[in-house]
Amino acid sequence: MKVLVVGGAGYIGSHAARVLRRNGHEALIYDNLSTGYARLANGFEFIQADMADSKTLTSALRHVDAVMHFAAHAYVGESVENPRKYFRNNVEAGLTLLNTCVDCGVQKIIFSSTCAVYGVPVKVPITEDTPRDPVNPYGVTKLVFERALEAYDRAYGLRFASLRYFNAAGADESGEIGELHDPETHLIPAALEAVVGVRPQLEVFGTDYPTPDGTCVRDYIHVNDLAEAHVLALKHLEQGGSSVAVNLGTGRGTSVKEILDAVEKATGRPVPRRVGPRRPGDPPALVADPSRAQQLLKWKATRSLDDIVATAWKWMQNSRTVALHK
Ligand code: UDP
Numbered sequence: 001m002k003v004l005v006v007g008g009a010g011y012i013g014s015h016a017a018r019v020l021r022r023n024g025h026e027a028l029i030y031d032n033l034s035t036g037y038a039r040l041a042n043g044f045e046f047i048q049a050d051m052a053d054s055k056t057l058t059s060a061l062r063h064v065d066a067v068m069h070f071a072a073h074a075y076v077g078e079s080v081e082n083p084r085k086y087f088r089n090n091v092e093a094g095l096t097l098l099n100t101c102v103d104c105g106v107q108k109i110i111f112s113s114t115c116a117v118y119g120v121p122v123k124v125p126i127t128e129d130t131p132r133d134p135v136n137p138y139g140v141t142k143l144v145f146e147r148a149l150e151a152y153d154r155a156y157g158l159r160f161a162s163l164r165y166f167n168a169a170g171a172d173e174s175g176e177i178g179e180l181h182d183p184e185t186h187l188i189p190a191a192l193e194a195v196v197g198v199r200p201q202l203e204v205f206g207t208d209y210p211t212p213d214g215t216c217v218r219d220y221i222h223v224n225d226l227a228e229a230h231v232l233a234l235k236h237l238e239q240g241g242s243s244v245a246v247n248l249g250t251g252r253g254t255s256v257k258e259i260l261d262a263v264e265k266a267t268g269r270p271v272p273r274r275v276g277p278r279r280p281g282d283p284p285a286l287v288a289d290p291s292r293a294q295q296l297l298k299w300k301a302t303r304s305l306d307d308i309v310a311t312a313w314k315w316m317q318n319s320r321t322v323a324l325h326k
Helices: 011-022 054-061 076-081 083-104 137-156 187-196 223-238 256-267 291-297 305-324
Strands: 002-006 026-031 045-048 066-069 108-114 159-165 167-169 202-205 220-222 244-248 273-276
Touching: 002 011, 011 026, 011 066, 011 223, 026 054, 054 083, 066 083, 066 223, 076 083, 076 137, 083 137, 108 137, 108 223, 137 159, 159 223, 167 187, 167 223, 187 202, 187 256, 187 305, 202 256, 220 223, 220 305, 223 244, 223 291, 244 291, 256 305
Parallel strands: 002 026, 002 066, 026 045, 066 108, 108 159, 159 244, 167 220, 202 273
Antiparallel strands: none
């Protein structure tokens, strides 16, 4: 199938484009480069345009069978400070994409959703039946889009997969692409930055949580495991399967301290660190129950935490070499 990968020059979208290709599909990347990087789209047909630009979208959608939608702003803290930016892009421009799909007869869409739609869950591991009750504007914008998909399915027969990611991490095994955020706020790349001295130290956000070692617990999932779930969701829709909403996680919780141990093991160097206060809005533990994705999509995460850290480290070394020689 030919797939329009909206946001394909970003972290997860660029991995999905490669995994699509490795599975015999064709990927057309569409990205406004507001947070994406042209180098992550290297080697792909690429349209630089905004999702709100319905004219350019229309001409792109005429040539594809399905859409994967990754083009969202995704910083929780920023969404609290500047909700307007989040509603404009994630909801308003997102609906332009959805409406244009309907108008062009594109009936299959895979959507990057998030465990943030659950807010602070009443219990972990989190199943898809957990009430969706987001606690920040970012999560609200993702929930609005999920709701729009449900309504469009009922009314227009659009079929969708809402894939609720837990903590995406790691990089393509090739070392050619990986996580590239400015500023970098995510734990694993931030810890690697502390190892190489790009930042003086890693700040551990709280050690007084009600968890076994006092630091927050998350479900870290390799970005290529996520990308493979997208391809399986596409296959599910292609074979006439009905719309789905599933968690994408490993079912395994890892604490901040355990991540820092894994980073030290992979790099053979210490992670300079200091303990800071809790980061507002961080729930103590978020871990997926991924059994529905296993059942409906025949998907399971296959990469370990060591794979995640090793590929992230390889990518950081490669991208620093590229940056130094630019
Ligand atoms: N974290 C931390 N120091 C950092 C960045 C993150 O202690 O510099 C913690 C954070 O509190 C959370 C976990 O690491 O418990 C994962 O955070 P990240 O920002 O990577 O992902 P999130 O869970 O917010 O999507």
